Amino acid sequence: MHxxxxxxxxxxxxxxxxxxxxxxxxxxxEIKNLRIVYPGRGPKHPPKIAIKDLTLAVYEGETFGFIGxxxxxxxxxxxxxxxxxxxxxxxxYIFGVNVREPIARQRIGYLPELTYYYKxxxxxxxxxxxxxxxSIPQPELDRRIDYLLKLVDLGQVRGKPIKTYSKGMQQRIGxxxxxxxxxxxxxxxxxxxxxxxxxxxxxxxxxxxLKSEGKTVFFSSHELGEVETVCDHxxxxxxxxxxxxxxxxxxxxxxKMDLEKIFLKVIGYPSAN
Amino acid sequence: MHxxxxxxxxxxxxxxxxxxxxxxxxxTALITLLMGSANFFGDASLVGYITEIALLLIxxxxxxxxxxxxxxxxxxERENRTILPLLAKPVTRGQLIMGKFIGSWLAxxxxxxxxxxxxxxxxxxxxxxxxxxxxxxxIWLHWVCLAxxxxxxxxxxxxxxxxxxxxxxxxxxxxxxxxxxxYLNLLAEQKPEPFQSIIYAIYYAIPHxxxxxxxxxxxxxxxxxPWWAAGVVTLYGTVYSAIxxxxxxxxxxxxxLINA
Numbered sequence: 001m002h003x004x005x006x007x008x009x010x011x012x013x014x015x016x017x018x019x020x021x022x023x024x025x026x027x028x029x030e031i032k033n034l035r036i037v038y039p040g041r042g043p044k045h046p047p048k049i050a051i052k053d054l055t056l057a058v059y060e061g062e063t064f065g066f067i068g069x070x071x072x073x074x075x076x077x078x079x080x081x082x083x084x085x086x087x088x089x090x091x092x093y094i095f096g097v098n099v100r101e102p103i104a105r106q107r108i109g110y111l112p113e114l115t116y117y118y119k120x121x122x123x124x125x126x127x128x129x130x131x132x133x134x135s136i137p138q139p140e141l142d143r144r145i146d147y148l149l150k151l152v153d154l155g156q157v158r159g160k161p162i163k164t165y166s167k168g169m170q171q172r173i174g175x176x177x178x179x180x181x182x183x184x185x186x187x188x189x190x191x192x193x194x195x196x197x198x199x200x201x202x203x204x205x206x207x208x209x210l211k212s213e214g215k216t217v218f219f220s221s222h223e224l225g226e227v228e229t230v231c232d233h234x235x236x237x238x239x240x241x242x243x244x245x246x247x248x249x250x251x252x253x254x255x256k257m258d259l260e261k262i263f264l265k266v267i268g269y270p271s272a273n
Numbered sequence: 274m275h276x277x278x279x280x281x282x283x284x285x286x287x288x289x290x291x292x293x294x295x296x297x298x299x300x301t302a303l304i305t306l307l308m309g310s311a312n313f314f315g316d317a318s319l320v321g322y323i324t325e326i327a328l329l330l331i332x333x334x335x336x337x338x339x340x341x342x343x344x345x346x347x348x349x350e351r352e353n354r355t356i357l358p359l360l361a362k363p364v365t366r367g368q369l370i371m372g373k374f375i376g377s378w379l380a381x382x383x384x385x386x387x388x389x390x391x392x393x394x395x396x397x398x399x400x401x402x403x404x405x406x407x408x409x410x411x412i413w414l415h416w417v418c419l420a421x422x423x424x425x426x427x428x429x430x431x432x433x434x435x436x437x438x439x440x441x442x443x444x445x446x447x448x449x450x451x452x453x454x455x456y457l458n459l460l461a462e463q464k465p466e467p468f469q470s471i472i473y474a475i476y477y478a479i480p481h482x483x484x485x486x487x488x489x490x491x492x493x494x495x496x497x498x499p500w501w502a503a504g505v506v507t508l509y510g511t512v513y514s515a516i517x518x519x520x521x522x523x524x525x526x527x528x529x530l531i532n533a
Contacts, residue, residue, distance in 0.1 A: 082361045084530040102363045110361035116354035118283060120290045132279035133362040177358060187361075 025059040027093075028185050028216045029081065034090035036076055036240075050076045052240045053090070058218050058233075060184075063211045065227035065248075066220040067263060068237035074220040075113060077237070078189050081218075082110055094185065106134070109178035113189040115170035119163035123154050123173050126162060127180055134181040148176040151206070168199035175206055186210060188219035192226065204230060228252075228259040238267040276364055280372025281379060288342055288380040298384060301334040302391055324396060325492045331388045332415075332488070336447060339381035339419050343426035344439040346373040347525070356530055366526050370427065374518060378423045382416060403491045410497040411487035417510040418485035422447055424517035425480075431524045447482065455483045480513040 036051040051073045058064045066074050079085045080092050083099050097104040117126055124145060131141040149155045152172035157165070162173060171191070178186060191207070192200040200223070207230055210217055221227050227234060228248055235245040243266045244251070248259065255262045288294055304327070347370075350356040360369065389412050396402035426443045433439040454476075461472035484506050490497070497503075 079530075082357075084357065084360065086527065086529075102365045105361060106363045108361065110358060112354065112357045112361075114354070116357050118287070118355055120287055121283070125286070129279055129283055130358070130362060133276050133359075133364055135275060174358075181362075 025061070027057045028060050028062075028095060029056075029058040029064075029218060030093040030096075031056050031077070031081075032091050032093075034077070034080060034092060035088045036073070036080065036085065037088040050240050051080075054237075054240075054242050055090075056235055056242060056245055058216060060216055061214050062233055063207070063217045063231045064219070065231035065234040066218060066237065067222070067224065067227055067234055068220075069267060071239075072237040073240040074237055075189055076240075078110075078187055078218075078220065081187060082108070107181070107184045109181065109183035109186045111171075111174045111178040111186070111188045111191055113193060115167070115174055117162050117170065117173065117177070120161060122159050122161055123149060123165075123176070124158045126173065127176060130177050131180045136181065144180060144182070148179055151179075152176045153202070168195050168202075171195060171199065171203065175203065179210075183215070185216045185218065188217065190220055190222065192221065192223055200226070224258075224260040224263055234259070236263055236266045243267060276368050277372045277375060280359075280364070280369060281374075281376030284342070284346060284373060284376025285380045285383070288377075289383075294338070297334060297338065298387075301330060301388060304330055306391055306395065321492055324392070325488065327392055327395075328488045328491065331385075331392065332486070334388070335381055335385050335415070335419060336422065336444065338384050339377065339423050340426045340443045340447065341440055342380055343373070343377035343423045344430050344443060345436045346377060346427065347430045348434060348436045348439070351530060360530065367522050370518060370521050370525060374424060374427050374514075377427065378420050381419050381423065385412070385415060385419065403494045404496055407487065407490050407495060407497045410500075410503055411491050414485040414487055414503060414506060417507050418482055420514045421480050421482065421510050421517070424514040424521075428517040428521045428524075431521050431528065450479050450482045451486065454479055454481055480510070485510070 031054055034051050034054040036049070038048045038050055040047040054073075054077065066077070068074050076085065080087055081094060081099055082105065083102070086100075092099045094104045095107060118129075121129065127145045127148060128141065131144065136144065145158075146155075149158050152175055154169060154172055154176065157169070162170060165173065175191070178188070188207070192203050195203065204226060207217055207219070211230070219231075231248055233245070233247050234251065236243045244262075251262055252259065255265065257265075347356075350359065350369075356369075360366070389408075393402075393408065402408070422443070425447070426439065429439040429443050430436065433442065457472055457476035457479075461469045461476060464472060487498075489495070
């Protein structure tokens with residue numbers, strides 16, 4: 001059964017999405033009944049359910065916004081997709097390969113929420129290192145490094161250690177490392193968090209460019225205006241539960257309000273009513 | 274294999290871009306140089322003692338360099354979260370462990386070669402030194418010993434989250450094995466049961482690092498040990514390193530990369 005069809009039982013909005021789905025579209029991400037429970041640490045810290053039976057699919061070429069308040073389980077879901085966390089129950093697949101297999105990450109680019117890179121390396125060394133992990137041949141790697149440093153406007157500082165970069169520059173080198181293998185799927189965890197308006201605009205431009213190239217982008221964000229502008233589809237997660245899922249336009253048409261208000265309504269924020 | 278080499282390359286780069294490493298490196302090189310070149314009262318035998326002290330210093334420095342480098346690798350990757358973009362690539366945790374091990378071991382190897390080269394230049398520039406074959410065998414076995422110590426420190430790093438605790442414990446255990454490991458069987462003979470069996474079990478379980486220490490043979494200009502024996506000890510070291518790395522992998526493969 002189609003995953004959207006499964007969820008249609010739960011939400012009328014998803015039915016719209018299911019109707020709009022191209023029958024030939026391939027699922028790039030498939031999450032089936034995913035459950036994450038963090039074990040308790042004594043009576044004062046009982047087990048915590050981070051994700052409650054999440055089922056969703058993201059299709060080829062989609063720009064998919066994964067939104068929810070802090071602690072909703074967005075990053076946890078992304079960490080499952082990347083194999084960082086083992087699910088308590090359920091399965092997740094990327095390009096049809098179980099995420100437990102390292103090969104599932106061959107066609108993925110990942111940008112973490114904060115800049116977690118080797119600060120003693122230069123931008124060029126960092127990209128070369130990550131490129132070698134994908135076994136990219138040397139001439140091709142040289143070409144990609146040049147292209148990406150130009151794309152993220154870091155060509156002038158390519159020989160300087162990352163520790164000397166500003167936050168915006170570090171976020172841009174993060175984008176470059178996520179693109180080093182020319183991935184078919186990008187997983188971006190709050191790519192614009194903490195950036196100034198110019199930095200946010202640059203990241204948005206890069207996402208738009210990737211979208212126009214037909215890449216699948218799965219990203220979380222608190223910038224709902226940005227999600228509304230950039231994304232085709234969204235999923236709203238709250239306290240580990242999928243509250244709604246569907247195309248941005250279908251949601252706006254159904255609720256007759258902007259995405260921010262829809263979000264507040266769906267998570268049950270009082271002022272939204 | 275190229276993924277392992279890429280990871281180990283970053284380990285080496287990190288070590289050689291750290292200022293604290295250079296302090297230890299330059300200090301040891303300087304003391305080795307001074308000790309080796311000293312010539313009190315023109316007494317040749319005194320130079321032998323000084324060479325012995327220089328060798329001891331090399332052993333201590335390399336112990337500190339290899340343990341402190343290896344013990345930090347996985348905890349700092351987790352603490353700084355650089356492990357996230359790294360393992361988001363098609364890299365297995367086994368490859369990560371091997372890369373960290375080889376990188377730490379090679380970094381210590383480079384330091385070791387420089388130290389021994391310094392010492393060799395000093396010794397042989399002053400006339401008759403130890404037998405070259407013994408000296409080479411000493412370096413070889415020291416190198417194998419560093420592999421065991423590095424693997425032990427990497428293994429400790431997946432059990433102790435704080436690198437400082439791991440460094441301290443590994444340094445104590447390694448020093449204890451080097452100094453009293455060889456006497457454990459003699460101690461066991463003097464003890465009643467069940468202590469005897471326990472001490473014997475420890476004696477047979479620990480890696481006997483003292484077998485790799487040829488300082489006395491170098492200082493006293495002894496001929497090298499038979500090469501077949503060096504080969505057996507190398508095999509023994511390889512097995513112990515593999516055991517420590519396997520334990521590391523078994524522990525690390527299911528460990529969540531970040532805490533809830």
